[in-house]
Amino acid sequence: MYKLIACDLDETLLDDHAHVCQRNKDAIEAATKLGVKFVPATGRGYNAIAQTLDEINLxxxxxxxxxxxxxxxxxxxxxxxIMKFQGLSWDKANELYQLGLKYNVCIHVYTKDMLYVYHADEEELNYIKLRHAYQIIDDQDLDFLKGQEIAKVLYGNPDVPYLEKIANEISSSTKDLDVSYSSNRYLEFNHQGVNKGAGLIWLANKLGIKLEETMALGDNFNDLSMIKAAGLGVGVANVNPQMKNECDFVTNADYKEGGVGEAIEKFVLNNK
Known part of the structure; x- marks a missing residue:
């Protein structure tokens, strides 16, 4: 019996309008009634997912x-x-920010309570506003955030090969960080050792749940660490093709069709 389900949000649990479809809602409700912990595992901040928690009654x-x-x-x-927090130092965040200014990317800087966005086009802002409270900035450094706790920094561009090129060019500055990709548009930088897999392991240990009693669901590389750490790692149908071999199971339904619900039905509710 799986006792904890860690689940990515964007392009996994949520549709294009950042809502939870009925199939997913029904499956989550049935699982939580059995005592299963359903744990959103997201690159966003905890304040940014209130709507999702409301939709799944958590x-x-x-x-x-x-x-x-x-x-x-x-x-x-x-x-x-807050039970645990580990972010970037101001020095490292500022270094990443100033490096990003040299490239054709939008830059996100996350504090505990706010997302600061540099150089976002209309498409990016339309994506963000469904998901975050944010402020647009045009600063050339992060002096205005000195003294605040910074969670992470990311670069955004829908051209993933371009992001990969950037990652290679700045690798000397990021070798002490945890680097991942998400949403087929973001290159993300976290403190070394900070990833969803480590978060899942920490929480499971805190709750006295064995890793073999956990399930993780996702679609992209920032989900890979928890897919590999969990007792059962599941990719929804739209999972990045380069990750499929790392998944124990891939759903037939994608994120728009209730892939999360499909996995819960099959492995938790035993609806074969």
């Missing part, structure tokens, strides 16, 4: 949890109580 619930900032923060849903 908002402000005690003894329910969120893994956010790609594992950089773990919170209990009741009051958004």
């Amino acid at each position: 908002k402000d619930k005690a003894n329910e949890y969120v893994i956010s900032f790609n594992g950089g923060c773990i919170t209990e849903n009741k009051g958004n109580r």
Whole structure:
């Protein structure tokens, strides 16, 4: 019996309008009634997923949890109580920000409570506004964030090979970081050792749940660490093709069709 399900949000649980489809809602509700912990595991901040928690009836619930900032923060849903936080130093975040200014990317800088966005086009802003509280900035450095805790930095561009080129060119500055890709548009930078897999392991240990009793679902490379760490690693049908061999199971349904619900039905509710 799986006791904890860690699930990515964008392009996994949520549709293109950032909502949870009915199949997923029904499966999550049935699983939680059995005592299973359903844990959103997202690159976003914990404040940015209130709508999703509300849609799956886990908002402000005690003894329910969120893994956010790609594992950089773990919170209990009741009051958004922070249990663990590990972000970037200001120096490293500022270095990444100034490196990003040299490329054709939008830049996201995440603090605990706000997303700061540099050089975002209309398409990017339309994507962000469904998911985050944000402020647009045009600063040439992050002096305005000195003294604040910074969770992570990312670069955005829908040309993934271009992001891969950037990652290679700045590798000397990121060798001490955890680097991943998400949403087929983002190159993400977290503190070394911070990833969704490490977050899943930490939370499972905290709750006394064995890793073989966990399931993880995702679609892209920032989900790979938890897919590999979990007892059962599941990719939804739209999972990055380069990750398929790392998944124990790939659903027939994609993120628009209830792939998460399909996996829960099959492996938790035993609806074959």
